[in-house]
Amino acid sequence: MANTSLLKLEGDSRIAAVSQRLNLPRREFLQFCATVAASLGLPQGADAAVAEALATRKRPSVIWLHFQECTGCTESMLRAEHPTLEKLILDVISLDYHETLFAAAGHQAEQARKTAMAENKGSYLLVIEGAIPTRDGGIYCKVGGQTAIELTRECAADAAAVIAIGSCASWGGMPSTDPNPTGSSGVAAVLGKPVVTIPGCHPIPTTSCPQ
Numbered sequence: 001m002a003n004t005s006l007l008k009l010e011g012d013s014r015i016a017a018v019s020q021r022l023n024l025p026r027r028e029f030l031q032f033c034a035t036v037a038a039s040l041g042l043p044q045g046a047d048a049a050v051a052e053a054l055a056t057r058k059r060p061s062v063i064w065l066h067f068q069e070c071t072g073c074t075e076s077m078l079r080a081e082h083p084t085l086e087k088l089i090l091d092v093i094s095l096d097y098h099e100t101l102f103a104a105a106g107h108q109a110e111q112a113r114k115t116a117m118a119e120n121k122g123s124y125l126l127v128i129e130g131a132i133p134t135r136d137g138g139i140y141c142k143v144g145g146q147t148a149i150e151l152t153r154e155c156a157a158d159a160a161a162v163i164a165i166g167s168c169a170s171w172g173g174m175p176s177t178d179p180n181p182t183g184s185s186g187v188a189a190v191l192g193k194p195v196v197t198i199p200g201c202h203p204i205p206t207t208s209c210p211q
Contacts, residue, residue, distance in 0.1 A: 017055070037049075060123065062094065069168045080204055096120075128169045171186040
């Protein structure tokens with residue numbers, strides 16, 4: 001049976017506005033909110049809170065890091081159809097740092113990352129694509145003068161959640177196969193705590209990547 005508090009929101013003008021913005025019928029949007037709440041194991045009534053949060057709060061800030069990978073995870077996201085890329089980054093999330101999709105480069109890009117972290121401390125989402133080399137202090141992968149280990153720990157410190165996308169970030173993937181000369185590892189092993197993992201090479205099964 002549908003949650004009563006969620007049904008009450010169906011006629012809310014804010015719900016109508018966000019469902020129109022996301023190009024989803026109101027009923028489908030509310031069903032999506034119920035699915036999110038159930039997937040997270042939230043108590044009864046949380047689906048209404050999810051819907052209201054999406055309708056009233058600003059888009060969540062996302063910082064996306066790249067390490068040892070083929071960029072296939074990003075490529076599969078570029079080809080996603082529901083939601084499409086433009087819908088995702090213009091209406092659903094605020095993609096504040098992504099090396100591949102950024103127009104900025106060098107110091108400007110790194111400053112954008114630091115600014116997003118400072119302005120959204122404790123509430124931004126950290127997405128990591130690619131394995132993290134750990135041998136010899138992690139010198140085999142550096143961005144802006146920092147090793148992948150340093151960047152991961154720095155960005156994860158104030159993140160609301162850490163998401164390892166793709167097999168490489170989830171458990172090491174192809175870079176970690178024997179003899180694994182760079183000591184490639186998954187995100188959880190580097191941070192020493194569980195993270196949200198979305199394994200797969202690539203992780204979005206309904207899209208294709210160039211070979």
